[in-house]
Amino acid sequence: MTRTVYLNGDYLPETEAKVSIFDRGFLMSDGVYEVTSVLGGKLIDFAGHCARLGRSLSELGMAAPCSDAELLAIHRELVTLNDITDGMIYLQVTRGNPGDRDFAYPPADTKPTLVLFTQNKPGLADAPAAKTGWKVISVADERWGRRDIKTTQLLYPSMAKMMAKAAHVDDAWFVEDGMVTEGTSNNAYIVKGNRIITRALSHDILHGITRAAVLRFAAEAQMEVEERNFTIAEAQQADEAFVTSASAFVMPVVEIDGAAVGTGAVGHLVPRLREIYLEEMAKAAI
Known part of the structure; x- marks a missing residue:
């Protein structure tokens, strides 16, 4: 049609x-x-x-x-x-x-x-990957400095998506000065125990609308939130990892640069966070 x-x-x-x-x-x-x-x-x-x-x-x-x-x-x-x-x-x-x-x-x-x-x-909210998780690779962040502005300058993120595709994984995480900035079209997080860790807002990352909602819901659910930089090595040693975006919502990440995150399978906190997000957003939808 x-x-x-x-x-x-x-x-x-x-x-x-x-x-x-x-x-x-x-x-x-x-x-x-x-x-x-x-x-x-x-x-x-x-x-x-x-x-x-x-x-x-x-x-x-x-x-x-x-x-x-x-x-x-x-x-x-x-x-x-x-x-x-x-x-x-x-x-x-x-x-x-x-x-x-x-x-x-x-x-x-x-x-x-x-x-x-x-x-x-x-079936946008029922993506099979939410049950199996994404695999990601790291790539150098070579985008312009004002990533907080949602411009149509998307060539390098597109190139990074193709790098991920060539590596037979789902996405890429950008790394700058040794620290993860974000995914190609999403914000990146790791989980240690009951603590969610993600890079603080600045010109370095997009100020995700889903990010804001997820962190708010996480705090309301008594989950700890820590906004700070983290490395790929720390992410590989995390209990869980995930990304957020307007179309992926809350998506688990189970492998980074070939290393399993946690058990290598989707954990417990991220699916619960996805469930909370979808429930609350459905209530507030217009």
């Missing part, structure tokens, strides 16, 4: 949606994005994604294309038009089309480009 997508005020068949070759998102990766999960036809943590979108736009000096209320209406309409029960909605805002290529930003009144489309993922 041909999807209906949203482009600058219009709902169109995906085959008819066109963006100018002069759009700065195409020429300069001058854009930001968000991905919101849909479970049971409802949006997961929409307010969090809107807040981070606003921050990303502000950090890059880009104008918001519309209000949060208008974005919510667009999301809901796309869910309806594409009959999405479980899946994702991708949103991208670029600095727009200045009419030619130039490193300088276009005039402030240049209209931003706003694109949204759906991805149908039946």
Whole structure:
């Protein structure tokens, strides 16, 4: 079935949606994005994604294309038009089309480009990998320094995904100055006893919306949370490990660079954390 997508005020068949070759998102990766999960036809943590979108736009000096209320209406309409029960909605805002290529930003009144489309993922919350866990490798973190801004500059994460694929594993964890920063499209954690350890927020990592919710739920469940750097060697000696993202939710990691984490099988704390997250997010979905 041909999807209906949203482009600058219009709902169109995906085959008819066109963006100018002069759009700065195409020429300069001058854009930001968000991905919101849909479970049971409802949006997961929409307010969090809107807040981070606003921050990303502000950090890059880009104008918001519309209000949060208008974005919510667009999301809901796309869910309806594409009959999405479980899946994702991708949103991208670029600095727009200045009419030619130039490193300088276009005039402030240049209209931003706003694109949204759906991805149908039946059974999104029931991924088999949640029961078996992911295997990851470590790679050098060679991304730009402002990883806290959710830009469309995703070439190196894409390259790292392919490194993982070539190694026959599920993902890669970035390492900088000997310390784990995050996964290619997720935040990274290790577990020692009842303590969850993850890198503190800074320009070095994406300020994950799922991360914020998971750490809040963990604290409410009397789990300890410690925000600090950790090495691959420490991760390999952990009891459990996991990642979080808007589409993977809470995903166990059972092997890092060929070394088993804990018993090499999914442990007890991470599945419980995933269960809590999905239960609470389903209650709050809109």
